[in-house]
Amino acid sequence: MMKLFLAGAAAATVATAALADPVTKTVTVDTPKYEGSKTIVRDREAGTLSRDSELTRKSDGATASRDYDRQRTDTGFTASGSATRFNGDSRSFDYERTRTAHGWNAEGTLTRFNGKTYDYDAKLRRGENRVARSQVLRNENGRIVAARRVVRPRRH
Numbered sequence: 001m002m003k004l005f006l007a008g009a010a011a012a013t014v015a016t017a018a019l020a021d022p023v024t025k026t027v028t029v030d031t032p033k034y035e036g037s038k039t040i041v042r043d044r045e046a047g048t049l050s051r052d053s054e055l056t057r058k059s060d061g062a063t064a065s066r067d068y069d070r071q072r073t074d075t076g077f078t079a080s081g082s083a084t085r086f087n088g089d090s091r092s093f094d095y096e097r098t099r100t101a102h103g104w105n106a107e108g109t110l111t112r113f114n115g116k117t118y119d120y121d122a123k124l125r126r127g128e129n130r131v132a133r134s135q136v137l138r139n140e141n142g143r144i145v146a147a148r149r150v151v152r153p154r155r156h
Contacts, residue, residue, distance in 0.1 A: 047072025062086040089113045102126050
């Protein structure tokens, strides 16, 4: 009986160690028009996620790429990413979300393919009887270009 218990404990220890290791997954793309790959690396223990992809157009060799990185922090997480089209146009974003006592706050910046830059602010608040969420997007001049606020009853 003792041997069976120790074998189970050893298996649990090995399984836990295996889950803590970074996991890498690579997907290869090969179609008549494009070829490339997508790589995903996730490290649960470190709190990181990385997704990178690159495609090459077979007709002319033009490339398009995309990357995304997320990092867990003590108070939430940060994320950033970018994408580049076959014609060279690119966009990017940076985002930070922090937990609060009753929800979270988020802020970030994004640059669109057309080169315009925007600031993003959002928050979620949980009250005793409701949940309120708001989002605001401002252009370079500080003018609001999009906003929304949603309040709904809280499900208990």
